[in-house]
Amino acid sequence: MLQSVKLTNFRNFKTKSFKFSSKVTVIVGPNASGKTNILESIGLLSTGKSFKARVSEEMINYESEIARVASDGLEIVLTRGVIKRGNMEERTARKRFLINGVGKRMMDFAGILKTVIFRPADLDLVTESPSIRRNFLDTVLSQVDYRYRQSLSTYEKGLRRRNKLLQAIREGETSRSALYFWNNLLIKNGDYVTRKRADLIDFINKTEPMNDVNYTLEYDRSVISNSRLDQYKREEIAAGTTLVGPHRDDFCFIAKSRDLSKYGSRGEQRMGVLWLKLSELTFIEKETDEKPLLLLDDIFSELDHEHRDLVQGLLNQQQTIMTTADMHFVEDLQKFAKIELEGV
Numbered sequence: 001m002l003q004s005v006k007l008t009n010f011r012n013f014k015t016k017s018f019k020f021s022s023k024v025t026v027i028v029g030p031n032a033s034g035k036t037n038i039l040e041s042i043g044l045l046s047t048g049k050s051f052k053a054r055v056s057e058e059m060i061n062y063e064s065e066i067a068r069v070a071s072d073g074l075e076i077v078l079t080r081g082v083i084k085r086g087n088m089e090e091r092t093a094r095k096r097f098l099i100n101g102v103g104k105r106m107m108d109f110a111g112i113l114k115t116v117i118f119r120p121a122d123l124d125l126v127t128e129s130p131s132i133r134r135n136f137l138d139t140v141l142s143q144v145d146y147r148y149r150q151s152l153s154t155y156e157k158g159l160r161r162r163n164k165l166l167q168a169i170r171e172g173e174t175s176r177s178a179l180y181f182w183n184n185l186l187i188k189n190g191d192y193v194t195r196k197r198a199d200l201i202d203f204i205n206k207t208e209p210m211n212d213v214n215y216t217l218e219y220d221r222s223v224i225s226n227s228r229l230d231q232y233k234r235e236e237i238a239a240g241t242t243l244v245g246p247h248r249d250d251f252c253f254i255a256k257s258r259d260l261s262k263y264g265s266r267g268e269q270r271m272g273v274l275w276l277k278l279s280e281l282t283f284i285e286k287e288t289d290e291k292p293l294l295l296l297d298d299i300f301s302e303l304d305h306e307h308r309d310l311v312q313g314l315l316n317q318q319q320t321i322m323t324t325a326d327m328h329f330v331e332d333l334q335k336f337a338k339i340e341l342e343g344v
Helices: 035-047 120-127 130-144 146-170 176-205 226-231 233-239 266-288 305-312
Strands: 004-010 013-019 024-028 066-071 074-079 082-085 088-091 095-099 102-104 115-118 215-220 250-255 293-297 320-324 337-340
Touching: 004 035, 024 035, 035 066, 035 074, 035 115, 035 130, 035 293, 035 320, 115 266, 120 130, 120 266, 130 146, 130 176, 130 250, 130 266, 146 176, 146 233, 176 215, 176 226, 176 266, 215 266, 226 233, 250 266, 266 305
Parallel strands: 024 320, 024 337, 115 293, 293 320
Antiparallel strands: 004 013, 004 066, 066 074, 074 095, 082 088, 095 102, 215 250
């Protein structure tokens, strides 16, 4: 359970602490008051990454060099890469992770606080680029599987190195034999990533439907193997990039035998994402025997009455922190704590 969070120079908050109910906490305030920033800070403590910022520097208050997010022994320190000490500048890590004051690697930090976030932008999971869907899979699995975090990190580092070698081969600076080590590294770690993604999608597809419509995810996996790397060897050298592997994976939402990204109504797409988020909650609890913290970012303004009722039925099943600009969306809730923010 998350008891509180302390923000220092984080987004629009100079120094601010917030306490949360063990049940439901509603953060209310006008637009641009910082409601989503609070959820972003909690998500950062959970996964080590922002669901909002393109680069971590965006989370630092524009008047500051350093930002901190701390809660219950977990702390993340953000910098712009340089700290001024008098007339001197000292290079520093842009992101530091600490547990009880002791520095940790991100892979050892992520997943201690487990969260599921649902926000209007999640509709992009249905309609936008494959990278958004891969990031969803990675965020879920990285919270419950340490080996997945290791394998994904090793795969991504190896992929960058292999792509540089492909470019060097194209320019005649090295031979294909330089790829041998990196091929094996990508195959070993990519296989684990693919298998775990497939297991997660299989679990989601077994989740009970919320209405009379059955939703499924169709997994378009890009398997990496020696034979497939050999199959695309000329194309890879010409492109200077690795053309197969889990970094090319995708999935789509299917309902009534239709791809919802192309043929689904807005309502069907919303229901598909809600079904996905319910599955995510269940999966994390099953894998860890812990109920994840549910973060709801102003979603009631985007949902119709039926969908609001479905979400409200979830609220007391685990600790929930939600934001809204309009209290009438939560007036039916029987008991909740409230945090009020003022406009800026």
